[in-house]
Amino acid sequence: MIYLDHNATTPLDRRVLEAMMPYLENGWGNPSSPYRFGNRSRGAVERARGRIAECAGCAPEEIVFTSCGTESDNLALRGVALALRPKGNHIVTTAIEHHAVLATCRALEAEGFRVTRLPVDADGVVDLGRLERALSPGTILISVMHANNETGVIEPVGEIARLARERGICLHTDAVQTAGKLPQPIGALGADLVSFSGHKIYGPKGSGGLFIRRNTPLRPVLTGGLQENGFRAGTENVAAIVGLAEAYVLAAETAREESGRLRGLRDRLEAGVLSSIPKATVNGAAAGRIPNTTNISFESVDGESVVLGLDLEGICISTGSACSTGEPEPSHVLTAMGLSPKQAQGSVRISLGKSTREQDVDAAVEALARTVVRLRSISSV
Amino acid sequence: MVTPPDEETAGQAQYSGPVLFYNDTVIDHFTNPRNVGELPEDETDGYGLVGDPACGDQMKLWVSIRFGRIEKIAFKSYGCPGAIATSSMLTDLAKGKTVAEAGRITDDDVVEALGGIPERKKHCSLLGVLALKAALEDWARRRGAGEGAPA
Numbered sequence: 115m116i117y118l119d120h121n122a123t124t125p126l127d128r129r130v131l132e133a134m135m136p137y138l139e140n141g142w143g144n145p146s147s148p149y150r151f152g153n154r155s156r157g158a159v160e161r162a163r164g165r166i167a168e169c170a171g172c173a174p175e176e177i178v179f180t181s182c183g184t185e186s187d188n189l190a191l192r193g194v195a196l197a198l199r200p201k202g203n204h205i206v207t208t209a210i211e212h213h214a215v216l217a218t219c220r221a222l223e224a225e226g227f228r229v230t231r232l233p234v235d236a237d238g239v240v241d242l243g244r245l246e247r248a249l250s251p252g253t254i255l256i257s258v259m260h261a262n263n264e265t266g267v268i269e270p271v272g273e274i275a276r277l278a279r280e281r282g283i284c285l286h287t288d289a290v291q292t293a294g295k296l297p298q299p300i301g302a303l304g305a306d307l308v309s310f311s312g313h314k315i316y317g318p319k320g321s322g323g324l325f326i327r328r329n330t331p332l333r334p335v336l337t338g339g340l341q342e343n344g345f346r347a348g349t350e351n352v353a354a355i356v357g358l359a360e361a362y363v364l365a366a367e368t369a370r371e372e373s374g375r376l377r378g379l380r381d382r383l384e385a386g387v388l389s390s391i392p393k394a395t396v397n398g399a400a401a402g403r404i405p406n407t408t409n410i411s412f413e414s415v416d417g418e419s420v421v422l423g424l425d426l427e428g429i430c431i432s433t434g435s436a437c438s439t440g441e442p443e444p445s446h447v448l449t450a451m452g453l454s455p456k457q458a459q460g461s462v463r464i465s466l467g468k469s470t471r472e473q474d475v476d477a478a479v480e481a482l483a484r485t486v487v488r489l490r491s492i493s494s495v
Numbered sequence: 496m497v498t499p500p501d502e503e504t505a506g507q508a509q510y511s512g513p514v515l516f517y518n519d520t521v522i523d524h525f526t527n528p529r530n531v532g533e534l535p536e537d538e539t540d541g542y543g544l545v546g547d548p549a550c551g552d553q554m555k556l557w558v559s560i561r562f563g564r565i566e567k568i569a570f571k572s573y574g575c576p577g578a579i580a581t582s583s584m585l586t587d588l589a590k591g592k593t594v595a596e597a598g599r600i601t602d603d604d605v606v607e608a609l610g611g612i613p614e615r616k617k618h619c620s621l622l623g624v625l626a627l628k629a630a631l632e633d634w635a636r637r638r639g640a641g642e643g644a645p646a
Contacts, residue, residue, distance in 0.1 A: 414573065415573070416578070418576060419525070419575055419576050419579060422517070422522075422525060426522065426526065444551070455551055456551055459550075491531070492528055492571060492572060493573045494554055494555040494570075494572055495553055
């Protein structure tokens, strides 16, 4: 099997599994227990926090562990909204966020918050001028993702952070597709809150975290015990936390060279597709993108049919995000970029990773060409 | 290259709930759709073009009718695997049937003939049924206008 869907999830790195095993087998004590057996689990959790903080360029107490990127997004949005409700009720986000942010904003809207969803340009980048104009004295939170999961397009989080800071507005960014993958430490992005996840960087599913800059107003969403500095109640998933830290450190160590390698492979893939398949377009190509991702539209064919065609040849790619598979609606990200529903429906996402080699990319290009030609011969449009 | 888990533990083995994935019959009709193509103008007695507003899928269907039976049928479909497979199966079911019999084919018949399709794809099966209905209505219209073949 050739796996080219690393933005959906990644395999567990063998070294991560090995780091986790002691806490699944013998070190199962509760980190909050008063005896030494519990203390050892506490030590493992705090060591993990320190290791991630070092990679993230922040203080250990600025890292809170969660169960996934979605929970981190929920904690950031709901946590700030709850804490700052007396100050204002306006939230600014974009039309291209992950469902974890979009659906949470919808839920907050139902609770009386006002949400502005900023459009993006044809390359998928949010317009800073429009963002600035959307801000008002009642704006309490801005949430703009670092890189889009479907297109890989990178948003100008640094510039947005400057606008937010000038006005004392909290900034959250979903960095699930960049944390540990891009060389830039998440603590240096300029955002007050940064979501990240373990399973996108060869860590375990069910692991995630949120960077919370010191003094950021935040109320917990999961209430209960005082774990995680009072920001997230519940007994810590020690093995997952240890795995997340191991995965993060391993990813950060190789982020620079791996980014360069993946960029080369991605460019090879795009060049191969564009030269062998007519009427194919790379979405977001003119924008800055994370190096492992490409999103391609094929005229007159349906993306899901392309995905199944490749699946039958042993190659895993996807349409849009894994989360929206099952929805008949075309990608909200691509339609926000101005693609027609038909163009959006004819799009696939290919995301490369550690196991990807040149021959995998070449095999994918050949399989795509075969599949698209066949589907076009069936197509009524 | 990545090594996936055993086939035994993957997919729908040992699961008896609602259909989640495309079965082998659906995949066969997706990979080798039956009756794909167009009928030439002089062989076409009825033509139907329908789109599914729910997902943007589209199907064109041609029928050639001799002595009240669908002698030839051809289709082209734009859409997901569910749309292609149900289109293909629909043409298989309709071929050789009398106009009256073909008119009674339902979307459930198509799904049943395929051995089931995922719940979220059930609406796809309507595409073929509607295209066939449109083609048969076109045939009736042409016949009424005295342009059709004798039935």
